[in-house]
């Protein structure tokens with residue numbers, strides 16, 4: 159543990175191994191020895207929280223007991239890249255294969271968008287279902303470890319640049335209202351989505367089962383034990399008729415027991431329990 163009295167001589171380079179350990183423990187993020195340059199991201203964060211330098215911010219964070227500092231560290235060091243209908247084949251598989259199977263269940267559908275970042279993923283799902291399966295009621299639990307990012311997601315407001323990534327002009331006009339600073343997802347699509355802070359490696363397991371789980375472009379940042387832990391958690395949370403969507407490069411090397419890969423090459427696993 160680093161204390162304020164041991165700060166003398168501490169700088170970004172000496173603190174980097176401790177920061178890496180801390181991030182691994184907090185959220186599973188694995189960063190490399192030669193990535194200390196990422197600490198540059200912390201400069202505005204340290205200043206906004208009243209610390210005159212990054213090493214002082216880090217020392218206070220590593221000393222422990224400050225959830226707000228841990229949270230700022232995780233928020234700054236994780237990647238929040240997302241876009242609407244990211245990886246089109248993945249979404250096409252929902253339209254042509256998964257959606258019809260869900261509609262055949264004849265009941266409301268529960269979806270979990272785990273690690274949803276700024277929200278493009280749950281909103282894409284809401285747009286797709288309302289357009290192609292208008293009679294199928296659904297609810298979406300959208301979660302992420304990063305609090306500020308999740309607050310942005312919950313606002314449903316996106317900039318012009320963000321909506322231009324993945325949406326057609328027709329989708330934009332149909333599903334968004336123009337607002338100051340960009341466009342806001344219409345109320346009818348925001349209503350079925352609930353946003354909560356949730357750490358995939360934290361102690362709490364989801365209490366409900368889901369028919370569709372998205373966990374995309376996050377496992378890639380974890381080491382093997384964390385990835386396996388999260389996979390077990392996701393599988394436990396999947397309903398017997400469920401579908402698990404990972405990033406195309408995040409599929410396990412071989413099919414896990416009870417999960418079968420779809421041949422679309424886009425990251426879908428079907429529950430076969």
Ligand SMILES: C[S@@+](CC[C@H](N)C(=O)[O-])C[C@H]1O[C@@H](n2cnc3c(N)ncnc32)[C@H](O)[C@@H]1O
Nearest residue numbers: 185237239240273275303304357358374375376
């Ligand atoms: C690259 S984004 C992926 C967003 C979206 N799923 C997509 O594919 O477009 C990764 C997200 O994972 C979140 N994340 C990282 N570690 C996490 C953890 N342990 N639990 C939950 N979310 C985590 C980050 O905050 C970030 O928003």
